[in-house]
Amino acid sequence: MAKISHNIKILGWVSFLTDVSSEMILPILPLFLKNVLKATMTSIGVIEGVAEAxxxxxxxASGYWSDRVKKRKPFVVAGYGLSALVKPLLALTTT
Structure with a gap:
């Protein structure tokens, strides 16, 4: 069996931790919107739908672009970096 490179191991851990953080936030986000911000079910659905779309x-778009420029690393770093920067901003939401 081929040895797994250090970069792949790091990417695996980054992906795992990003997924864990998303799975901790996403289930409670609709509850926060409904109970704290008094959002309607329709508006929660629209927010979730727009976010997923x-x-x-x-x-x-980023997959197409990375195929065109033949570089993956900048897109991976940008995606995980943006995720890491934005999630803590959820703590700044106010009622």
């Missing part, structure tokens, strides 16, 4: 479109 945006994520899907960005995945397609």
């Amino acid at each position: 945006t994520a899907s479109l960005l995945k397609v």
